[in-house]
Amino acid sequence: MQSLLRWIGCLLLAGLSLQLFFVxxxxxxxxxxxxxxxxxxxxxxxxxxxxxxxGDKAWSQQWVPDARIASNLKRAVVASEDGGFMTHHGVEWEAIERAHERNEQAAAQAARRAAQAARRGKTARPAQLRGGSTITQQLAKNLFLSSERTLLRKGQELVLTAMLELLLDKRRILEIYLNSVEWGEGVFGAEAAAQHYFGKSAARLGASEAARLAVMLPSPKFYEKRQGSGYLASRTATIVARMPSADIP
Known part of the structure; x- marks a missing residue:
């Protein structure tokens, strides 16, 4: 019994030490x-x-400060990924429930598209699955966690999300997110994405360019190879229309 208690104590101490490290x-x-x-x-x-x-270049990333990221890109990403970014405290439970319902419908539609495409010898667009995760949750996962889908990992994600919201302001959270998020194979951050797709700096992105990058975020590697996608064009127009009402830090 004493040996079991010691093991439990060691596990608790290790867990607390890990959380302190994250803090x-x-x-x-x-x-x-x-x-x-x-x-x-x-x-x-x-x-x-x-x-x-x-491409020939295996890795592309260049950190740029918040002031050198176009407001267009900030508005586009918030409008596309997390409309309540400025008002929530890291997690939107209702958004997670809505995303679950939409994902079930999207998965069924994607399965039908895949079957039709296979008969024609083509590749169908993947289901546009949305996890309902906020920008802060996505940042927590990208910064510290693996891609495993377990309850333990999800629990740690929620703890990290709370830490980020408590210790950093919204401007800094968005700045780190935009500098680290993936926009293609080996393409990370706003500056690398702007240069890769449009040959210009992140500070000079126009509204439609910014919206196009934002729409790519759920499946960046897929859309990197399919820049002529009809969905990409139509969704970009939708995000451009939403951008003026998106609140940013």
């Missing part, structure tokens, strides 16, 4: 830009193993 890391991000994220390191490993398939 220190996040608090430091108020002033220090993160050099990489867990997701980026995972992707870098995959590129090192398998190489890059759509």
């Amino acid at each position: 220190v890391r996040i608090a430091a991000m108020a002033a220090v830009d993160p050099q990489s994220t867990a997701f980026q390191r995972s992707e870098a490993w995959q590129l090192a193993l398998h190489g890059r398939h759509n």
Whole structure:
């Protein structure tokens, strides 16, 4: 019994130490830009193993401060990914429920499209599945966590989300997110994405360009190879219309 209690005590101590580590890391991000994220390191490993398939450059990322990211891109990403970004405290439970319902419908439609495309020897667009995750949740996952889908990992994501909202302001959360999110194979952050797709800096993105990048976020590698997608064009127009009403820090 005493041995069991010691093991439980050790596990609790390890868990608390891990949370303290996360608190220190996040608090430091108020002033220090993160050099990489867990997701980026995972992707870098995959590129090192398998190489890059759509270009000669294996990795592209350049950190730019908030002032050098166009307001168009901030508005587009908020409008597309997290309309309540400025008002929620990290998690929107109603959005998660709505996303679950939409995903069931989208998955059924995608299955029908895939069957039709297979008969024609083509590849169908994947289901546009939305997790209902806020920008803060996405940042928490990208910064620290693996891609595993377990209850334990989801619980840790929620704890990290609360830490981010408590220790960083909305401007900083959005700045880190836009500098670290994936926009294609080996393409990370707003500056790299703007240069890769439009040959210009993130500060000079127009409304339609910014909206197009925002629409790519759920499936960046898919749309990187399908820039002529009809869905991409129509969804971009929708986000451009929403952008004026999107609140940003």
